[in-house]
Amino acid sequence: MNFIDAIGKLLAESGFATMTIPQLIMIAFSCFLLYLGIVKKYEPLLLIPIAFGMLLTNLPGTQMYHPEFWSNTAIANFKPDYMQILQKGGILDLFYIGIKTGIFPPLIFLGVGAMNDFGPLIANPKTFLLGAAAQFGIFFTFIGAQLIPAFTIFGISFAGFTALDAGAIGIIGGADGPTAIFTATKLAPHLLGAIAVAAYSYMALVPVIQPPIMKFLTTKKERQVVMKQLRPVSKKEKIIFPIAVTILVVLLIPAAAPLVGMLMLGNLARESGVIDRLSKTIQNELINIVTILLGIGVGATATAENFLAPTTVIIILLGLVAFAIGTAFGVVGGKLMYWLTKGKVNPLIGSAGVSAVPMAARVSQKVGQEANPSNYLLMHAMGPNVAGVIGSAVAAGILISILG
Amino acid sequence: MWLQSIVGISVVFFALIALSVFIYLFGKVMADDREKKKVKPEIIRASDVKSIEMDADIENDGELIAVITAAIQASLVKAGISPECKIVVKSFKRIGNDTPVWNTTGREELLN
Numbered sequence: 178m179n180f181i182d183a184i185g186k187l188l189a190e191s192g193f194a195t196m197t198i199p200q201l202i203m204i205a206f207s208c209f210l211l212y213l214g215i216v217k218k219y220e221p222l223l224l225i226p227i228a229f230g231m232l233l234t235n236l237p238g239t240q241m242y243h244p245e246f247w248s249n250t251a252i253a254n255f256k257p258d259y260m261q262i263l264q265k266g267g268i269l270d271l272f273y274i275g276i277k278t279g280i281f282p283p284l285i286f287l288g289v290g291a292m293n294d295f296g297p298l299i300a301n302p303k304t305f306l307l308g309a310a311a312q313f314g315i316f317f318t319f320i321g322a323q324l325i326p327a328f329t330i331f332g333i334s335f336a337g338f339t340a341l342d343a344g345a346i347g348i349i350g351g352a353d354g355p356t357a358i359f360t361a362t363k364l365a366p367h368l369l370g371a372i373a374v375a376a377y378s379y380m381a382l383v384p385v386i387q388p389p390i391m392k393f394l395t396t397k398k399e400r401q402v403v404m405k406q407l408r409p410v411s412k413k414e415k416i417i418f419p420i421a422v423t424i425l426v427v428l429l430i431p432a433a434a435p436l437v438g439m440l441m442l443g444n445l446a447r448e449s450g451v452i453d454r455l456s457k458t459i460q461n462e463l464i465n466i467v468t469i470l471l472g473i474g475v476g477a478t479a480t481a482e483n484f485l486a487p488t489t490v491i492i493i494l495l496g497l498v499a500f501a502i503g504t505a506f507g508v509v510g511g512k513l514m515y516w517l518t519k520g521k522v523n524p525l526i527g528s529a530g531v532s533a534v535p536m537a538a539r540v541s542q543k544v545g546q547e548a549n550p551s552n553y554l555l556m557h558a559m560g561p562n563v564a565g566v567i568g569s570a571v572a573a574g575i576l577i578s579i580l581g
Numbered sequence: 582m583w584l585q586s587i588v589g590i591s592v593v594f595f596a597l598i599a600l601s602v603f604i605y606l607f608g609k610v611m612a613d614d615r616e617k618k619k620v621k622p623e624i625i626r627a628s629d630v631k632s633i634e635m636d637a638d639i640e641n642d643g644e645l646i647a648v649i650t651a652a653i654q655a656s657l658v659k660a661g662i663s664p665e666c667k668i669v670v671k672s673f674k675r676i677g678n679d680t681p682v683w684n685t686t687g688r689e690e691l692l693n
Contacts, residue, residue: 299608305601309594316586323582340582414611421607422600429596542682550675555686564597571596575589 195237199481206484207231207476210374219381223354223472227373230476231484234269241267242477247277248367269477272470277366281471282359283439288464289355289566290419290443291456293534297560299414300407303514304526304557308564310510311530312572314350314503318495319576322346325491335487341365344576346492349376350499351569352383353532356436358475360573363581370479371489375496383536386497387504388544391528394508399515400548402523404557415448426571432581433574437567503531507561529558532565646670 188194210228214221234242246262247270249255257277262270275281298304322343327336338346345365348357349372357376361369379386392400419441427434446456511527525545529537541558650670657668678685 299604302601302604302608305597305604306594309597312593313590316590319589320582320586340585343582411611414608417607418604421603425600425603426596429599430592539682553682553686553689555682556690567600568593568597572589572593575592579585579589 190238192237197237197481199485200235200237202485203235203479203481204232207235207479213378213381220377222468223377224381226469226472227377227476227479230269230272230473231370231479232476233473234477234480239267242269242273242480243267244478244480244483246270247273247478250367269473272474273477275467275470276358276369276474277362279359279362279435281467281474282355282362283435284467285355285464285471286436286570287439287443288459288467289534290440290445291447291459292464293444293563293566294447294559295418295444295563296410296415297407297556298563299410299418301557301560303522304560305564305567307507307510307514307527307530307561308566308568309530310527311503311507311561311565312351312568313506314499314501314531315347315569315572315576317347317502318350318499319343319347321498322491322495333487335491338488338491339365341580342368342488344580345372346495347499348372348569348573348576349379349492349496350503351532351565351572352376352380352500352503352537353566353569354380355471356532356569356573358471359436360576363577366478367483368488368492369475370484371492372496373475374479375493378493379496379500380533380536383531383533384540384543386500387528387537387540390501390504391508391525391540391544394505395512395524397548399512399524400545401552402515402520403549403552404523404526404554405521407556412448412450416445419444419448422567426567430571430574430578432578433571436570436573440566440570500531504528507531507565511561523552523554523557526554526558526561529560529562530565530568532562532569534562534566535559537565538562646673649673 207228210224210231213219214224214228233239243262243266246266247257259274262274320343322338323340325335325337328334341364345357345361345363345368348360351357354373354376357372358369361372365372423438423441426437443459446452446459507527507530508524509527510530511522511524514522514527515524523545525541526538529541531537538555538558538561542553542555545552545554650668653668653670
């Protein structure tokens with residue numbers, strides 16, 4: 178082989194020669210997501226790993242991720258062959274094992290449990306209802322997605338969503354990233370990339386999407402309500418809470434066990450006070466490591482052929498609908514409480530019923546303070562907020578057990 | 582599909598209501614426990630203290646101006662800036678608060 182041939186062969190094998198247009202679009206899109214993460218600070222902790230995974234998986238010839246190992250629509254009931262993946266898979270395939278097997282999302286929940294104080298929820302258990310009301314978005318979108326008919330526009334055809342797809346899309350309305358990823362890998366793994374991007378984008382956009390809905394549904398008088406200070410919660414209550422919730426919820430919906438169980442274990446580690454070392458690891462090192470692997474792995478599934486489809490656009494729109502309905506029902510639930518308690522509950526805390534901890538609570542605080550500068554709703558809103566985490570994990574368990 | 586959704590949302594509500602009732606009852610039991618153990622200390626709650634009416638004409642409130650003037654004077658004297666400074670507060674207005682809300686809440690909780 179002479180020198181010219183060698184150069185020619187290298188060039189022919191390089192990414193520049195083998196790149197396809199869809200890959201180029203995906204690379205541009207991942208750079209856009211990186212921009213949103215770095216400059217606009219949209220959920221950077223997750224968006225940056227996701228966008229970078231997306232970038233790596235779409236660069237041609239890297240062999241880092243093999244979509245054909247994970248799904249094959251030609252074969253009914255296709256199951257990934259883990260031996261083959263371990264032997265021939267790239268590094269992103271290996272990261273993705275943790276998502277596909279459902280290890281990473283519960284580990285993230287372990288961290289979420291360890292980082293959150295359930296005290297406000299224990300002090301005011303009524304707010305559990307607001308966490309439930311905000312889950313309406315999930316089920317509305319579940320129906321809505323199935324009602325979209327198959328269509329063909331400009332030669333692009335859309336085959337409609339199955340019930341499984343619809344369940345995975347609806348869960349975006351829970352505004353909970355790990356839950357959405359967990360549910361999507363169980364019900365519709367081929368949509369994972371789009372669902373994860375939609376879920377995390379909307380979580381980042383909570384301060385933009387929620388306030389108009391909250392203001393539209395409430396009057397200024399309602400927004401000005403100052404709530405009574407929460408009662409102090411004893412240590413004993415805080416310790417018994419995670420144990421009791423685990424037993425009750427898992428007995429009722431066993432499919433919710435991985436998420437709820439880990440969430441509560443994390444919280445018990447925090448509140449028990451005797452395993453500080455574990456609690457610190459869960460809150461810091463463990464959740465950080467898992468976040469990196471989860472983000473890159475999720476990004477890897479967004480290959481051009483998977484992501485550049487009409488379904489992605491529809492999923493992103495449906496996600497917004499799910500999220501808006503969830504917020505609206507949360508606020509309506511809050512209004513109901515306002516009336517029932519004769520004005521003791523500020524309806525704004527209802528919007529925090531979508532999980533997105535703690536952004537949604539901060540939004541309630543901010544909108545409340547706009548109406549009444551001396552009002553502090555933050556801790557009151559943390560109640561529905563953490564109830565929303567439990568609520569969306571329960572909803573995910575239900576969808577998995579009904580559909581899966 | 583409709584049925585699945587109705588069943589789904591009902592179970593979500595059922596689960597969370599069940600939890601809510603449990604936590605409520607548990608809180609009651611714990612509260613009884615606490616009351617039995619301790620002699621009730623006299624608690625002055627923030628809600629018992631009459632809150633200051635925030636009327637629109639707050640900027641012309643002579644009493645408030647006097648209080649603010651005195652506070653500034655006292656702090657200037659204390660800081661040793663000027664032992665006999667003479668200041669007049671002509672007007673004041675609320676400025677935006679840029680302390681992170683978590684800090685403010687933490688402070689509130691310590692104060693109450």
